[in-house]
Amino acid sequence: MFMRYGKSKLREGVTRITDGIVNEFLIEGRDKAVLFDTGLDLFNIKDYVAKLTKKELMVVNSHFHPDHANGNHHFDKVYIGAADLPTFTTADVYFKLVDDIVKATFARYPKTKKLQGLIDKLIMTKKGNTEYVPLNDGDEIDLGDKKLIVKAFPGHTPGSITLLDPALKFIYAGDASDMDIWMFTNPDCSLHEYAETGRRYYKEVEALGYTKYRGSHVPITHSITFMRDYADWVDRLTPEKAFLKFNTPGGRSKLCIAFAPSAKHLLYTSIYWAHQCDRALTPSGETEE
Numbered sequence: 225m226f227m228r229y230g231k232s233k234l235r236e237g238v239t240r241i242t243d244g245i246v247n248e249f250l251i252e253g254r255d256k257a258v259l260f261d262t263g264l265d266l267f268n269i270k271d272y273v274a275k276l277t278k279k280e281l282m283v284v285n286s287h288f289h290p291d292h293a294n295g296n297h298h299f300d301k302v303y304i305g306a307a308d309l310p311t312f313t314t315a316d317v318y319f320k321l322v323d324d325i326v327k328a329t330f331a332r333y334p335k336t337k338k339l340q341g342l343i344d345k346l347i348m349t350k351k352g353n354t355e356y357v358p359l360n361d362g363d364e365i366d367l368g369d370k371k372l373i374v375k376a377f378p379g380h381t382p383g384s385i386t387l388l389d390p391a392l393k394f395i396y397a398g399d400a401s402d403m404d405i406w407m408f409t410n411p412d413c414s415l416h417e418y419a420e421t422g423r424r425y426y427k428e429v430e431a432l433g434y435t436k437y438r439g440s441h442v443p444i445t446h447s448i449t450f451m452r453d454y455a456d457w458v459d460r461l462t463p464e465k466a467f468l469k470f471n472t473p474g475g476r477s478k479l480c481i482a483f484a485p486s487a488k489h490l491l492y493t494s495i496y497w498a499h500q501c502d503r504a505l506t507p508s509g510e511t512e513e
């Protein structure tokens with residue numbers, strides 16, 4: 225494989241595992257450990273984690289995207305936000321999006337069919353024999369001497385969840401909030417809905433004394449004010465503000481990429497569909513006048 229897992233200690237009892245693209249977090253308590261995400265499956269993460277801890281392991285996905293869930297098939301059981309529970313059919317938001325784009329791309333550019341193998345390996349998460357168990361907002365995970373609390377943060381995907389560590393006042397946010405949120409993977413969510421969720425989430429965790437969080441891709445720890453400020457930035461995005469805009473086969477509208485430097489937070493980036501800027505976006509994909 226062209227990439228190997230590496231690890232670093234984030235703090236006592238927390239190991240960051242990376243394949244160079246996405247970070248997984250191994251959070252250990254006295255009796256039990258949580259593996260937050262399983263990566264792209266460029267390496268056998270189950271064997272890797274077995275060398276790091278002998279504690280009972282609970283595998284949790286931040287959301288159902290291949291860079292976070294491709295290693296799931298190595299495990300018997302994976303916990304995931306209820307709204308991201310996969311059926312591995314086009315009833316799932318993610319599988320529907322990939323199916324729409326891949327079919328339309330193959331029809332328009334037949335030569336791209338050669339990419340089918342790569343798509344199956346990297347983009348389509350293997351079903352395997354894994355049992356998926358739903359997690360809901362407020363669920364507590366008891367690790368013995370400490371606990372983690374599940375907090376929903378829908379937007380990037382309908383079932384995106386974050387893990388709160390109440391003792392350290394620290395949050396593991398997956399892709400729910402970071403410098404670069406791919407909003408286009410959940411085409412029925414408007415940017416304004418995401419912004420409302422982000423601001424509400426920020427207010428709730430701020431009131432509970434949380435100060436810092438970590439996303440899955442950017443190797444820096446954010447102040448939780450990033451969530452609020454990123455949400456405000458996303459709320460103001462329009463198709464015209466995109467730096468790049470292009471037609472994508474199978475897409476409902478133009479795919480837009482926008483970014484903005486920030487004196488306080490360095491950078492904001494988002495990839496979104498033009499229609500997600502509409503205030504009256506309805507799940508059918510139609511916009512109301």
Ligand SMILES: [Zn+2]
Nearest residue numbers: 287289380399
């Ligand atoms: Zn994601």
Ligand SMILES: [Zn+2]
Nearest residue numbers: 289291399440
């Ligand atoms: Zn990701």
